[in-house]
Amino acid sequence: MIRIVIVDSSAESRKRIMDELNACFALDPSQLQFFPKLSITPLDPEELRFHRIPDICIVGSKMLIEEIGELTRVRRLFPNTAILVRCNGQFDSLSMVEHLARLGADDILPANLNSLELLRRIILHARSATRTRNGMLILIESGKGGLGVTSIAAALGEAFLNYGKKTLLVDFDFDTQDLCRFLQARPFFNETLGALINQSKPIVQEVVEDCIIPVWPDDDRFFVMPPPVSCEEIFESNNSSLRNLVSVFEVLDSLFDVIIVDTGAARGALRKTLYRIADRLLFVINNDPASMFASVERISDALISISPSAEVNVLHNAPQKHGLPLNLVESEISRATRLDKARIISKCIPFSKNASSWPGSGQTLLSRADASFIRSFRKVIQNLGIFEEAVQPHTDKPNILASLFNKYLKKNKETHQDKKDTVLKEIEYRPKSDSKFAAPFLNGNPDEELRPIPGISDSPSFVNTALDTRSAKELLLRAQVVS
Structure with a gap:
């Protein structure tokens, strides 16, 4: 969308410029297929400082006739915006065009300008304006x-x-x-x-x-x-x-x-x-x-x-x-x-x-x-080369494994913070004859009571035999099967 502000000292002159812009869209639709939408806002000169920065500012001739120095104030308010001056016969001379350029004008829109030429100038000036994009x-x-x-x-x-x-x-x-x-x-x-x-x-x-x-x-x-x-x-x-x-x-x-x-x-x-x-x-x-x-x-x-x-x-x-x-x-x-x-x-x-x-x-x-x-x-x-080199991705192995295990737990509608802690802490397993699964040495004590991992024994992706797994990685990859 191209944001256009029309500035002039009277509402009548602002409306006249708006009508000219709206008349441009009566052209053949094939001419406008890639033309962006326009947001046109008429403003009194005193309202400019309260308005967001536009892509193009069209200044009417009546304001310049009354006080040509107002153009300098508009340029100070919008330093990176294309300023187009709507001229009548009084501003057609080359010396006056040079004077308007020194005051901050980027282009002149003469009274006899046709609709197609007006849109061309809008496209080119909007393209050259400084635009900030977030994404x-x-x-x-x-x-x-x-x-x-x-x-x-x-x-x-x-x-x-x-x-x-x-x-x-x-x-x-x-x-x-x-x-x-x-x-x-x-x-x-x-x-x-x-x-x-x-x-x-x-x-x-x-x-x-x-x-x-x-x-x-x-x-x-x-x-x-x-x-x-x-x-x-x-x-x-x-x-x-x-x-x-x-x-x-x-x-x-x-x-x-x-x-x-x-x-x-x-x-x-x-x-x-x-x-x-x-x-x-x-x-x-x-x-x-x-x-x-x-x-x-x-x-x-x-x-x-x-x-x-x-x-x-x-x-x-x-x-x-x-x-x-x-x-x-x-x-x-x-x-x-x-x-x-x-x-x-x-x-x-x-x-x-x-x-x-x-x-x-x-x-x-x-x-x-x-x-x-x-x-x-x-x-x-x-x-x-689409990622910033200064930002390191969260792709270290423990993070990937924890992420995979979290997704498995979410699928089975179980709480996942406790299970994440289980994965990161329970690294080694040993078989136990009276349990379906081997249990971890929670604190490095081999005599500690062994227990099955909660929720895992009911998973269809595990068989009812003792695990002899020595790494959390294999456990997580096996737990990844879609039921």
Whole structure:
């Protein structure tokens, strides 16, 4: 959204400029398909200091005729805002234009300016204005289905969470809602988002917050936004739905550190809009020959539409044993798309049998993975360079094991703080003939009364024999089985 303030000494002149701006939207809808929404606020000169900093300030000619020095005061109030002066014949001379520029004007809007030219100037000046963004918008994309976009989106979201980032996952799979269904985040459809896109509800923070739901009930830093129920107009370029969606993302940007979009079934104008607002594009490939053509075509399209400031990276996911050599895949994609080979991450995300069982579990690929997969995934995301080097992730082995055990306990609706302490303290086990399980030496005393671990003996993932396990790691990985 572009925030515009109109300043002039009379209400009549302010209204005249507003009418001119509103008349611009009578243009051909195809001209406005990617034009952002405008927030236009008319203000008296004395009200300026009480208003938030806009992207563009349009100064009317009547105020300048009465006191041209007022332009300097406006510049002091808005040092980084583009100031456009609405001129009449009195300010057309070159010497007067030079004088206005010295007082702080960035451009002149002559009286005979047509609607298309006016919008062009607004776009260019709003683009050059200093904008502060809170979050990072990451798109996860692939050339065809089945390459692991949803899995990587969920795993990357948990990785950011482990780095202390407030994270939002956006599910744009309108047909199957895979991301929400795999995470068991209900409801799977988003009626509120559909109402915002169709302008049935105002796009304000309180309403946008109703569009998101927590992935895990006890974690207030990890959320998911399901897709709308039915919103075919969002794929078309001749309506305001896309501009409304961009406004929703602007609100989300102020609420989250990271927004990860599973592009899913996004196509047409929606896909191009996402490319334009993204900060980063992660493109998922593998060495299956059947996916090569689709991947090359999609990467080429993305490089045409994506913002010049956005980073593009290509990820290898679960390469097949009998697929194409990875170095051949990299060289061919780089040659066909003219993408710098350094943008293709050489580290691969390996296949993990444990991790592949995450769909429908309520957990992510990272939650269900073994230690080897976690180490490999960590190396991949470090190569992406999207995490601050100064922040160390919470991926030390004791923390990972405790996290896995906590998720197991939550699934069985047991208290989890006591169980977490049990895992961190009870490291060694020895068999005992009169108990189903070996019990720990709680204080290093072998004569202490041995007891079974509460709640574990009833688990279907354990057999009724004595444990001979010597590490908490194996216990936790075995306790991870989905009942």
